[in-house]
Amino acid sequence: xxxxxxxxxxxxxxxxxxxxxxxxxxxxxxxxxxxxxxxxxxxxxxxxxxxxxxxxxxxxxxxxxxxxxxxxxxxxxxxxxxxxxxxxxxxxxxxxxxxxxxxxxxxxxxxxxxxxxxxxxxxxxxxxxxxxxxxxxxxxxxxxxxxxxxxxxxxxxxxxxxxxxxxxxxxxxxxxxxxxxxxxxxxxxxxxxxxxxxxxxxxxxxxxxxxxxxxxxxxxxxxxxxxxxxxxxxxxxxxxxxxxxxxxxxxxxxxxxxxxxxxxxxxxxxxxxxxxxxxxxxxxxxxxxxxxxxxxxxxxxxxxxxxxxxxxxxxxxxxxxxxxxxxxxxxxxxxxxxxxxxxxxxxxxxxxxxxxxxxxxxxxxxxxxxxxxxxxxxxxxxxxxxxxxxxxxxxxxxxxxxxxxxxxxxxxxxxxxxxxxxxxxxxxxxxxxxxxxxxxxxxxxxxxxxxxxxxxxxxxxxxxxxxxxxxxxxxxxxxxx
Amino acid sequence: xxxxxxxxxxxxxxxxxxxxxxxxxxxxxxxxxxxxxxxxxxxxxxxxxxxxxxxxxxxxxxxxxxxxxxxxxxxxxxxxxxxxxxxxxxxxxxxxxxxxxxxxxxxxxxxxxxxxxxxxxxxxxxxxxxxxxxxxxxxxxxxxxxxxxxxxxxxxxxxxxxxxxxxxxxxxxxxxxxxxxxxxxxxxxxxxxxxxxxxxxxxxxxxxxxxxxxxxxxxxxxxxxxxxxxxxxxxxxxxxxxxxxxxxxxxxxxxxxxxxxxxxxxxxxxxxxxxxxxxxxxxxxxxxxxxxxxxxxxxxxxxxxxxxxxxxxxxxxxxxxxxxxxxxxxxxxxxxxxxxxxxxxxxxxxxxxxxxxxxxxxxxxxxxxxxxxxxxxxxxxxxxxxxxxxxxxxxxxxxxxxxxxxxxxxxxxxxxxxxxxxxxxxxxxxxxxxxxxxxxxxxxxxxxxxxxxxxxxxxxxxxxxxxxxxxxxxxxxxxxx
Numbered sequence: 001x002x003x004x005x006x007x008x009x010x011x012x013x014x015x016x017x018x019x020x021x022x023x024x025x026x027x028x029x030x031x032x033x034x035x036x037x038x039x040x041x042x043x044x045x046x047x048x049x050x051x052x053x054x055x056x057x058x059x060x061x062x063x064x065x066x067x068x069x070x071x072x073x074x075x076x077x078x079x080x081x082x083x084x085x086x087x088x089x090x091x092x093x094x095x096x097x098x099x100x101x102x103x104x105x106x107x108x109x110x111x112x113x114x115x116x117x118x119x120x121x122x123x124x125x126x127x128x129x130x131x132x133x134x135x136x137x138x139x140x141x142x143x144x145x146x147x148x149x150x151x152x153x154x155x156x157x158x159x160x161x162x163x164x165x166x167x168x169x170x171x172x173x174x175x176x177x178x179x180x181x182x183x184x185x186x187x188x189x190x191x192x193x194x195x196x197x198x199x200x201x202x203x204x205x206x207x208x209x210x211x212x213x214x215x216x217x218x219x220x221x222x223x224x225x226x227x228x229x230x231x232x233x234x235x236x237x238x239x240x241x242x243x244x245x246x247x248x249x250x251x252x253x254x255x256x257x258x259x260x261x262x263x264x265x266x267x268x269x270x271x272x273x274x275x276x277x278x279x280x281x282x283x284x285x286x287x288x289x290x291x292x293x294x295x296x297x298x299x300x301x302x303x304x305x306x307x308x309x310x311x312x313x314x315x316x317x318x319x320x321x322x323x324x325x326x327x328x329x330x331x332x333x334x335x336x337x338x339x340x341x342x343x344x345x346x347x348x349x350x351x352x353x354x355x356x357x358x359x360x361x362x363x364x365x366x367x368x369x370x371x372x373x374x375x376x377x378x379x380x381x382x383x384x385x386x387x388x389x390x391x392x393x394x395x396x397x398x399x400x401x402x403x404x405x406x407x408x409x410x411x412x413x414x415x416x417x418x419x420x421x422x423x424x425x426x427x428x429x430x431x432x433x434x435x436x437x438x439x440x441x442x443x444x445x446x447x448x449x450x451x452x453x454x455x456x457x458x459x460x461x462x463x464x465x466x467x468x469x470x471x472x473x474x475x476x477x478x479x480x481x
Numbered sequence: 482x483x484x485x486x487x488x489x490x491x492x493x494x495x496x497x498x499x500x501x502x503x504x505x506x507x508x509x510x511x512x513x514x515x516x517x518x519x520x521x522x523x524x525x526x527x528x529x530x531x532x533x534x535x536x537x538x539x540x541x542x543x544x545x546x547x548x549x550x551x552x553x554x555x556x557x558x559x560x561x562x563x564x565x566x567x568x569x570x571x572x573x574x575x576x577x578x579x580x581x582x583x584x585x586x587x588x589x590x591x592x593x594x595x596x597x598x599x600x601x602x603x604x605x606x607x608x609x610x611x612x613x614x615x616x617x618x619x620x621x622x623x624x625x626x627x628x629x630x631x632x633x634x635x636x637x638x639x640x641x642x643x644x645x646x647x648x649x650x651x652x653x654x655x656x657x658x659x660x661x662x663x664x665x666x667x668x669x670x671x672x673x674x675x676x677x678x679x680x681x682x683x684x685x686x687x688x689x690x691x692x693x694x695x696x697x698x699x700x701x702x703x704x705x706x707x708x709x710x711x712x713x714x715x716x717x718x719x720x721x722x723x724x725x726x727x728x729x730x731x732x733x734x735x736x737x738x739x740x741x742x743x744x745x746x747x748x749x750x751x752x753x754x755x756x757x758x759x760x761x762x763x764x765x766x767x768x769x770x771x772x773x774x775x776x777x778x779x780x781x782x783x784x785x786x787x788x789x790x791x792x793x794x795x796x797x798x799x800x801x802x803x804x805x806x807x808x809x810x811x812x813x814x815x816x817x818x819x820x821x822x823x824x825x826x827x828x829x830x831x832x833x834x835x836x837x838x839x840x841x842x843x844x845x846x847x848x849x850x851x852x853x854x855x856x857x858x859x860x861x862x863x864x865x866x867x868x869x870x871x872x873x874x875x876x877x878x879x880x881x882x883x884x885x886x887x888x889x890x891x892x893x894x895x896x897x898x899x900x901x902x903x904x905x906x907x908x909x910x911x912x913x914x915x916x917x918x919x920x921x922x923x924x925x926x927x928x929x930x931x932x933x934x935x936x937x938x939x940x941x942x943x944x945x946x947x948x949x950x951x952x953x954x955x956x957x958x959x960x961x962x
Contacts, residue, residue, distance in 0.1 A: 124874065130682075131627075131826065131871050133612050142623070142876060146612075189864060194682035201611075201675035203684045345612065383670060390612050393605065395623060395876060 062249055062260065063361040063399060066143045067116025070245055070357060073180075074110050074228045085229050089170040089178030094161050096153055096169050096222065098179060101213040104301040105149050106171065106180055107232035107337045111244035113354040116143060120151040122223030123188040130198040133349055134395040144396030146349035147341055148195060151182070154218035158187050161222075169222065178229060185224035190217065200343050201382075206375030208304035209341045232337075238300070238314055243334040245358040248295065251332055252359050257293035259284050261362035261403065262355035264369075266299045266340055267433050268308050268316050268459055270451040271417040272408035274325045279419075280364060280403060281330060294331045295360050299351075301339035304372070308437070310335070312462040319454030342372045344382035345390035352391055356400055365391055366405035416449035437463075543730055543741065543840040544880060547624045548597025551726055551838060554661075555591050555709045566710050570651040570659030575642050577634055577650050577703065579660060582694040585782040586630050587652065587661055588713035588818045592725035594835040597624060601632040603704030604669040611679040614830055615876040625877030627830035628822055629676060632663070635699035639668050642703075650703065659710060666705035671698065681824050682863075687856030689785035690822045713818075719781070719795055724815040726839040729776065732813055733840050738774035740765050742843035742884065743836035745850075747780045747821055748914050749789050749797050749940055751932040753889035753898040755806045760900075761845060761884060762811060775812045776841055780832075782820035785853070789918070791816070793943040800935030823853045825863035826871035833872055837881055846872055847886035897930035918944075 065071075075081040098106060108114055116137055121129065126148050128135040133146035151171075153161070161169065168183040192214055197203050200210070233239050243251065252260050261280055265273065277294050284292035298317065300310050314335070321328050338354065341347045347370035352363045369387035371380055392402050409428040411418035420428055431439075431450060439446055440459045451459075546552075556562040579587060589595055597618055602610065607629050609616040614627035632652075634642070642650065649664040673695055678684050681691070714720050724732065733741050742761055746754065758775050765773035779798065781791050795816070802809045819835065822828040828851035833844045850868035852861055873883050890909040892899035901909055912920075912931060920927055921940045932940075 124870065127826070127867060127871055128874055131614050132874075132876055134876070136874060140879075191682075191864065193685075194863075197678035197682045197684060201672075201678045203678060204674075345608070382675075383672065386608060389605065390608055393609055393613075393617060395613055395615070398621075 062252060062257075062359040063356055065112065065115045065245070065357045066353065066396065067137050069115070070249075071112040071115040071118055072110070072244075072246060073112070073118065073226045074231050082229055085181060085227060086178060089172075089181050089229065092166070092168055092170040092181065093164060094157070094166050094169040095172045095176065095178075096151065096157065096182070097176070098151075098171050098173060099213065101209075101302050101339045102151055102171075103173070103179070103232065104337055104339045105151070106226065106228060108301075108354075109149065109226050110180075110228040110232060111246070111337070113245060113336075113338065113357055114145065114149055115245075115357045117145065117149060119182060119226035120223045121149055121221070122186040123221075125223070126150060126188070126221065130195065132395065133346065142395040144349055144353040144394055146346045146353070146394070147199060147343065150190070150221045150223070152190055152214075152217035153187065153220050153222045155220070157218065158220045158222075161185070161187065168224075171226075179232075180226055180228040182222065182224040182226055185222055187220050187222050190219050190221045192217075192219075199341065199346055201346075202374070204375045204377075207342065208372075209302065209339065209343070212302055213339070236311065238311065238335060241314060241333065241335040242300065242337060243332075248332065248334060249359040252293055252295075255293055255330075255332075256291055257359075259289040259292040259362060260295055260360040261292060261364060262295040262297055262352075262358070262360035263364045264297055264299060264336065264351045264355070266303055266307060266313075268313055268436065268451070269296075269298075269320055269455065270431075270436070271325060271449060272410075274320060275408050275417050275419070276364065276406060277326060277331075279406070280362075284362070292330065292362075294326070295355065295358065296326070296331055296333045297336045297355065297358075298333075299340055300335035300337050303340045304342065306437075307340075308459070308462065312458055315458040316451075316455040319452055319458060323452045323454055325452050340370070342370060342381075344369070344371045345386045346370075348387040348391050349394045349397065352394075352397060352400055352402075356397075361399070362401045362403055363391075364403045364405055367407065410447050410450055412447070415447065543733060543738075544837055544842040546593065546596045546726070546838045547834065547877065548618050550596070551730075552593040552596040552599055553591070553725075553727060554593070554599065554707045555712050563710055566662060566708060567659060570653075570662050570710065573647070573649055573651040573662065574645060575638070575647050575650040576653045576657065576659075577632065577638065577663070578657070579632075579652050579654060580694065582690075582783050582820045583632055583652075584654070584660070584713065585818055585820045586632070587707065587709060589782075589835075590630065590707050591661070591709040591713060592727070592818070594726060594817075594819065594838055595626065595630055596726075596838045598626065598630060600663060600707035601704045602630055602702070603667040604702075606704070607631060607669070607702065611676065613876065614827065623876040625830050625834040625875055627827045627834070627875070628680060628824065631671070631702045631704070633671050633695075633698035634668065634701050634703045636701070638699065639701045639703075642666070642668065649705075652707075660713075661707055661709040663703065663705040663707055666703055668701050668703050671700050671702045673698075673700075680822065680827055682827075683855070685856045685858075688823065689853075690783065690820065690824070693783055694820070717792065719792065719816060722795060722814065722816040723781065723818060724813075729813065729815060730840040733774055733776075736774055736811075736813075737772050738840075740770040740773040740843060741776055741841040742773060742845060743776040743778055743833075743839070743841035744845045745778055745780060745817065745832045745836070747784055747788060747794075749794055749917065749932070750777075750779075750801055750936065751898070751912075751917070752806060752930060753891075755801060756889050756898050756900070757845065757887060758807060758812075760887070761843075765843070773811065773843075775807070776836065776839065777807070777812055777814045778817045778836065778839075779814075780821055781816035781818050784821045785823065787918075788821075789940070789943065793939055796939040797932075797936040800933055800939060804933045804935055806933050821851070823851060823862075825850070825852045826867045827851075829868040829872050830875045830878065833875075833878060833881055833883075837878075842880070843882045843884055844872075845884045845886055848888065891928050891931055893928070896928065 075085045109117060109119060125135050129145050129148045133144065134142040135145045137143050167185060168181055169185060170178045171180040171182055173179050193203060196210055196214065200207055263277055281292050281294060298313050317333050320326050321333065348365060355363055365388050368380060368382060368384040371382045374381045388404055407420040408417050409420045409430045411427055412429055413427040441463045443460055446456060556566045590598060590600060606616050610626050610629045614625065615623040616626045618624050648666060649662055650666060651659045652661040652663055654660050674684060677691055677695065681688055744758055762773050762775060779794050798814050801807050829846060836844055846869050849861060849863060849865040852863045855862045869885060888901040889898050890901045890911045892908055893910055894908040922944045924941060927937055
């Protein structure tokens with residue numbers, strides 16, 4: 001088996017881990033059992049084990065959210081605030097209609113995934129995100145924030161809002177129903193070229209998020225403080241998986257987690273992932289943690305057209321748990337509501353930062369995270385190692401333990417997924433997402449042990465529904481061949 | 482006269498200035514008189530005046546260089562190190578030839594303008610510069626570093642170096658004479674598209690620095706520790722103006738400066754600049770400083786073809802001092818050896834950070850610093866306010882006092898340059914660089930008091946030398962008209 005890489009990414013040679021982070025001395029790493037919050041069946045347990053070396057977590061509780069307090073922007077159910085806000089929104093003269101991706105950002109902001117952001121970015125935040133991948137908090141410390149979370153308006157809207165002197169606008173859905181109010185607004189130029197160049201490191205046409213949410217968006221951005229009338233729901237049968245950071249924190253506390261390790265994925269889950277997650281838990285136990293819990297956290301927002309849809313991926317996740325590939329006792333499956341940027345090293349910081357806010361103090365980072373092929377050149381858009389490197393050096397993520405993804409591949413000698421062993425590399429078969437989709441499209445079976453049978457069935461059924469054989473002569477041929 | 486903007490840029494609303502910066506409490510602002518270093522004629526004077534509010538400077542000396550110690554990478558004259566390094570370089574099997582811009586970077590690095598960098602960036606530093614505009618120092622603190630300082634090699638060079646297992650290469654000039662040794666080297670991919678997009682916020686063709694130093698450069702970058710055999714000289718009659726940060730610090734100390742305010746420019750100096758600099762000194766005196774010294778610091782490296790050459794600009798600077806427009810007692814004119822990126826908000830950070838290393842604790846920032854027209858669209862490449870905003874929020878520049886440039890224009894009522902007064906805006910004439918060049922090209926006189934007569938003469942003589950009337954019928958017509 002391959003020599004295991006250092007478990008926690010060390011700061012590179014020239015970058016000793018600071019002993020003081022953002023003005024606060026780094027507390028000596030310590031194992032703490034989460035104090036339960038409002039779950040009477042659980043008792044807080046004092047720290048017991050010796051501190052694992054080089055690993056940091058908050059003693060006696062989950063990692064603190066960025067900015068110290070989880071931001072929640074949904075009007076409280078009690079006290080009539082929702083009805084009042086609804087009336088307030090309905091009475092506002094200006095309405096900005098939310099597109100699909102905008103709504104996902106309202107969702108993200110409303111639950112505090114982007115804490116300490118309290119709404120769509122004003123220009124100062126936007127510029128800091130673009131230039132520094134971090135914004136300065138009220139106390140002067142840097143908080144990681146690598147992707148712009150912004151809302152566009154067009155020329156006519158801007159002129160009307162400015163002419164009226166309005167300081168608030170209603171955000172409405174595609175039936176013109178108020179969803180939220182944005183107040184203390186600021187309108188500033190949406191320089192799309194600069195935004196795209198600084199976020200993706202390219203301006204080539206064909207970036208999925210750009211096509212979906214930027215190219216046809218307005219030339220102005222409107223920032224402000226957000227207050228959302230009701231929790232965002234999608235009514236797609238998956239809302240029960242959409243746990244907010246507060247709900248996740250409550251769940252981790254309920255389970256007495258003393259370490260939470262997050263795994264982001266947007267592709268079908270297979271046994272290589274499961275191997276990695278199981279192995280990570282084993283190693284955290286070896287380090288002295290008593291109850292490391294996995295946050296298995298598929299991304300649920302916008303994805304590009306050829307990615308496997310969320311509904312299919314969620315069915316696969318269910319199978320993985322049903323068939324015991326992962327242990328439900330130590331696994332929380334939930335949906336991360338963010339849209340996908342495919343912005344590689346820039347985006348992986350967002351993926352990690354958001355999970356801190358949900359209580360994760362360990363983050364598993366893979367090869368080429370959030371990467372994709374270059375939209376017009378025959379190469380990957382990002383260097384496969386840059387995501388991990390950038391993440392390990394990112395401002396505002398010093399508190400997070402980065403776990404490098406060990407490469408798993410199909411081991412033909414043992415007929416199962418295994419960590420790649422370069423000493424017998426001829427035994428290993430790498431099954432990329434493209435290859436996996438090709439197999440499923442062709443109704444071929446994957447090698448035994450590549451994916452749990454139920455998970456594979458779900459995938460094949462999806463492709464069946466997508467391209468019925470009668471519509472796809474090529475595929476029929478391929479299947480017949 | 483226009484209401485004067487706040488003298489020191491406040492952190493924007495949501496960004497209170499930290500009371501602790503990078504782990505160190507911010508010392509209460511205090512006026513200190515520089516302790517002289519090796520200049521026996523001067524006495525250190527204890528702090529006397531009341532501390533100016535909201536302004537920070539190191540008590541009892543100049544501002545510290547980034548990283549705490551000025552990096553100097555020229556082999557010392559004493560002890561035979563130069564000869565030894567010369568022999569070492571000559572014996573190295575691999576030689577990388579320095580282009581014009583590369584040599585300017587060797588110069589910049591060798592004198593510590595980029596402290597704490599000790600050579601061309603390795604990949605970790607390159608990625609941090611691109612993504613965060615800052616690199617983490619040995620102690621974990623962030624040091625501003627917004628432009629990549631890198632050296633390219635091509636495929637063949639890389640293969641040869643890797644094949645030989647070499648850990649050092651010689652850097653040579655265009656006559657193959659060794660200039661420096663780069664040791665403990667690392668070679669990594671030069672993704673030009675990503676570098677350009679993240680540095681300039683556009684990938685449009687026609688960016689001057691890209692055309693000069695990136696497009697035809699190799700596809701790999703080589704980083705390492707630099708040691709330079711001899712101080713870089715240009716033998717162009719201007720070397721006496723090329724003071725290193727150490728020399729500037731010595732000069733400021735010799736003059737007992739208790740504040741140093743830097744002014745970067747790459748355009749001809751005119752009386753609007755002089756007004757601003759004189760006014761800045763007056764205000765620093767009002768704030769309680771006893772001897773604020775101006776570092777008038779024209780950029781001396783690569784500039785685009787239609788910028789006025791350094792030799793002409795330096796002659797103008799001489800005239801400004803000769804004719805008493807600026808007071809030579811409180812002004813140090815020197816050349817900043819960096820090449821120009823024209824990268825707006827990204828580059829202005831570099832311009833400011835380098836001046837900290839030279840001892841400046843105040844930096845004057847103008848409208849659209851380091852900006853230019855978009856290379857293919859009819860608009861400015863950057864928002865005119867972004868440079869100032871980004872600079873005021875940049876990581877690693879918290880110690881620097883940013884002075885917003887007040888807008889000066891030609892006041893037709895008083896026949897001189899004056900700060901713009903919006904209450905009588907019809908009196909003011911804005912003379913842009915383009916307009917100024919047009920006047921000089923046409924041999925027209927500028928309005929009285931726009932520029933000192935000697936300075937204008939230098940400019941006209943330059944254009945005379947460039948486009949003798951017989952070669953330029955259009956210009957002849959324009960002049961005749």
